[in-house]
Amino acid sequence: MLVVDDQPLFRAGLVALLNASPDMTVVGEAADGDTAVRLVESLCPHVILMDIRLPCGLAALERVVASGSSARVLILTTFDLDEYVHEALRLGAAGFVLKESEPARLLAAISAVASGEMQFSPTVMRRLVAAYLRGDVPVAPWVPAGLDELTGREREVLRLVGTGLTNAAIASKLTVTEGTVKTHLNRVMTKLRLTSRAQAVVMAYESGLVIPQAVAKTA
Incomplete structure (x- = not known):
């Protein structure tokens, strides 16, 4: 594991x-x-525990993900949903944990990320959607590579994920099974190279599939 934090005492404690x-x-x-980034190239860690607010933190995350490294980045932050966290989600972070978390919670999050899981709780997902709907997160229009490859049903599933619906709720709305929804979502994740449901939410808004004002009117 690689520990990245600009506070010497805190880093030593970790x-x-x-x-x-x-x-x-x-x-x-x-x-x-x-x-x-240099240490990732030479040491090949399985997990990178990184404070997102440190100098060049977001740029480092982007470079690590773009390099094709198998290292998974777990973000350390003092806020559960600030502008840094939103950008980290867009760039492909494997999850995040609050700095004030209990040691057991941090160790569990690291183990989960190391085993291939994502660390985004349902509470975080709700807050993420709410932040977009309130307009707290600036949305820069962006058409990701692979969006044109999505079928009509896959686009609809991605749009509904962006509004905060669970797989069960999406299945009910589209009158299909929950397994079918999971299949469509997995295909969306593969085509768009997404790594988490949280990243799918970000993608839904930035691609324009979900327009906050439209969701608010139908809520």
């Missing part, structure tokens, strides 16, 4: 905590994004 865990080993640490 390293000590992680190395004390029997199934975790810290292979390196960095105080800024540029150093982190």
